[in-house]
Amino acid sequence: MRVMMKVSMPVEAGNKGVKEGILPRTVMKFVEQAKPEACYFFPERGRRTALFFFDLEDPTMIPSVAEPFFSNLNASIELTPAMNLEDMKAGVAKAMKNA
16 A cells, blocks of 8 residues: 655754764665655654655554654654555546446
8 A cells, every 4th residue: 555654854863873973874764665656755843854755565563664754853643545546546436437
């Protein structure tokens, strides 16, 4: 299932992560493992924040994708199912048939 993972880290942990290289190493290791189709980085409410869109093949993967962000960057994590345009079209077509 495609998911959006939102990662948000406190300023202090983010600052330390940048200075010590932990932040880019954590992100790049995640990117190598999960192979997200898209990654976005932005400030939100004064915190470094990232959105990653990737295929979560099995719910048992949640700890392995989230734990490095928790332990390395003191980040908060949100996982949300997500659809691209093709998924939405297919889902709406199915819903219309079942309505």
